[in-house]
Amino acid sequence: MELTQLWFILVAFFFVGYFVLDGFDFGVGMALPLLSRDDTDRRVVINTIGPVWDLNETWVIVAGAVLFAAFPEWYASLFSGMYLPLLLILLALIARGVSFEFRHQRKHAGWKRAFDRMIIVGSLAPAFLWGLIFTGVVQGLPMTADHDVRAGFTDIVNPYTVLGGVTLTLLCLVHGAVFIALKTDGAIRTRARRLAAGVGAPAAAAAVGLLVWTLLEHRDAALAGPALVVGVLAALALVGGLAANLVGREGLAFTGLAVTTAAAISTLFLVLFPTVLPSTSGVGTLTIDNASSTDYTLGVMLWVAAFTTPLVIGYQIWTYWVFRRRLTREHIASAAH
Amino acid sequence: MEQIFDPLTMARWQFGLTTLYHFLFVPLTIGMALMAAIMQTAWVRTNKVTYLKLTRLFGKIFLINFAMGVVTGIVQEFQFGMNWSEYSRFVGDVFGAPLAIEGLAAFFFEATFIGLWIFGWGRIPRLAHLACIWVVFIASTLSAYFILAANAFMQNPVGYTMNAERGRAELTSLWEVLTNPVALAAFPHTIFAAIMFAAAVMVAVAAWHLRRRQHVETMRPALKTGLWANVAAFAGVGLSGDQLSLAMVDAQPMKMAAAEGLYETTKNASFSIFTLGTPDGASELFSIRIPHLLSLLSTHTLGGEVEGINDLQDQYVAQFGPGEYTPIIWITYWAFRWMIGLGACSALVSLIALWFTRKKARPLGARAEDLKWRALIWTAPLPLLASLVGWVFTEMGRQPWIVFGEMKTAAAVSPTVAGWQVAISLAAFTLIYGVLAVVEFRLILKAAQEGPPEIAEDDDGEGGSSADDADFAMVY
Structure with a gap:
């Protein structure tokens, strides 16, 4: 296998990791107002991701840096071409991240409400916008011969990309709800399961719609076959995850939703390959060959990735293991502050 | 606009x-x-x-x-x-x-x-x-x-x-x-x-x-x-x-020259702590200087030669073509x-x-x-x-x-x-x-x-008084 192909897989891997991990904690942020009756409930919900939201978010930094190092042209064209959606994502992530730390610093109700809203919007907006951006890439963008993206409003916002945004948002919400059910007990757990079941149907409809639309549009893609298999896997995992949620198998439901997100994002990468940024204007299309770094860079970076990635995965799994216990309102009551 | x-x-x-x-x-x-x-x-x-x-x-x-x-x-x-x-x-x-x-x-x-x-x-x-x-x-x-x-x-x-x-x-x-x-x-x-x-x-x-x-x-x-x-x-x-x-000084001599506002290449270059004058160096009204210090910083010798902005500007024009190569x-x-x-x-x-x-x-x-x-x-x-x-x-x-x-x-x-x-x-x-x-x-x-939290003298730091040893610190 060529280095460029390996790095395409690695870039996809880091983005998939990001959407699976930060995806469910976006969902937890969105579910905050839907599952909480009072401040104690809200604190339970927020604390479920307390120790891990930061490491989850780090995946996007690494995915971006890996993209920059391995495919500078892809990174440059994509990030400058999707300027305004990315700007909104940055602002949302800033608002959300600081809210986790700032919210509990004062007891004042108005203070907490303000940061709750920032958590909700800051979780909803990135999920939707990332969906918009990724499906926008799959759809293709008008480009110049120099690979510069010249996207107008409707190139980024149109029925297909909006469906992409809605799908990712709903998947994140279901995943977040399932995670809360897995991590809490009592009334919140029950409500979270009900929420996952309720949002599950529209999420499944949107996801299946998006996958069918995508696979039909890209019947001729180089990897249309594998894309179809992975797309079907995404749909099955979603159905399985939702069924597991209904019968109260929360760990299984969480795994099912994680596989759904991973497979859905992988499908988008698979229909793209070996293109990384398709042009709709006839010129400027970027592929893994004309967007990549040199073989030397890809080679040494592969060693770095080979050594660090297993370690990273190892200690992150350990972190989730350390914080595996369910949280309840009693924990909040006994916490001194 | x-x-x-x-x-x-x-x-x-x-x-x-x-x-x-x-x-x-x-x-x-x-x-x-x-x-x-x-x-x-x-x-x-x-x-x-x-x-x-x-x-x-x-x-x-x-x-x-x-x-x-x-x-x-x-x-x-x-x-x-x-x-x-x-x-x-x-x-x-x-x-x-x-x-x-x-x-x-x-x-x-x-x-x-x-x-x-x-x-x-x-x-x-x-x-x-x-x-x-x-x-x-x-x-x-x-x-x-x-x-x-x-x-x-x-x-x-x-x-x-x-x-x-x-x-x-x-x-x-x-x-x-x-x-x-x-x-x-x-x-x-x-x-x-x-x-x-x-x-x-x-x-x-x-x-x-x-x-x-x-x-x-x-x-x-x-x-x-x-x-x-x-x-x-x-x-x-x-x-x-x-x-x-x-x-x-090795990589970007212009930066060191600009740090001192040194226009002419100089040996025994002094370092000014304070200068009153126009920023283009054309007229200096008043300055407090430490002799040799700039040479010392740049070359680790008292008398070392420090390249000036004007020489470097000419040198860069010759090397990179016409343009302004001097920072503000x-x-x-x-x-x-x-x-x-x-x-x-x-x-x-x-x-x-x-x-x-x-x-x-x-x-x-x-x-x-x-x-x-x-x-x-x-x-x-x-x-x-x-x-x-x-x-x-x-x-x-x-x-x-x-x-x-x-x-x-x-x-x-x-x-x-x-x-x-x-x-x-x-x-x-x-x-x-x-x-x-x-x-x-x-x-x-x-x-x-x-200030610091109140912690009892015999506290083992293991997260307060909770009986549940599996509690984790509720931070948020």
């Missing part, structure tokens, strides 16, 4: 603003992690509850600060692609590598172990928990190293070759990029400066409480440790700064002086305070005592300001280049991003950053003034 919303100007302002803003949090994150790690180590070794209290207090300040560092850091990475796509294309093959290594080998560690440390009180065995904060410190330090290596490539490009066909720089040796002499000197310079600032903050917190005669038993060791750390770190800043000067002199001149002056002031205040708190010192009068505490509180920001103007000097002194000798800043900006888009983003960042700065500052102040 076009003039106001010039994309290049907007993008430069945005980079300057967001980078300096990000750097408000970096030194405290690195330095405070070290202070917290030292305090916790002292607690684990001695079992004195004082050290546990200090760990908790400075850990809290560290935490408030950390979130801001993380979220403003994402902006840093994204804006290379968003505002500077031509730059990203040009250097990606080289510059992307240290950034990716930073993420994989440093930032992941930092982000994961900070969560383990914060939420792990009482959940993880004592020594493993102590190890977590050390991992956070080491990882954040490594993080700084890779970022500085990336920056050093812009100051002093090494380990690459130009591919004329692709019009980009291509990596030939990652090792050379990571051992860039500029990076090797800038790294200790930055880390010691970070420690200076964290130490100054620790001193200020201690001074605030000691002035009110509260938490005296806890704050005494914090004061002492902080004062010593500040002075020792200043020595480190000075020594590494000297090395950095040499590397800079009044900025580099004053930034260089303020950097040194502010840092030295901070260390001087600490030294004086150490003199007055030594064991044999005669007790001060009430007013002098009060003055001492106030001085220690109000001089806390000096090392941070010194770091910020230091960055202004480094980055402005590189202009007009974005990668010295290879690419000009004007050619690096995204061609497709309109001025109004950058203007919107600049306005949005200014607004949200401004608001958050106020909130953050107040929260840190509040945490500092509340």
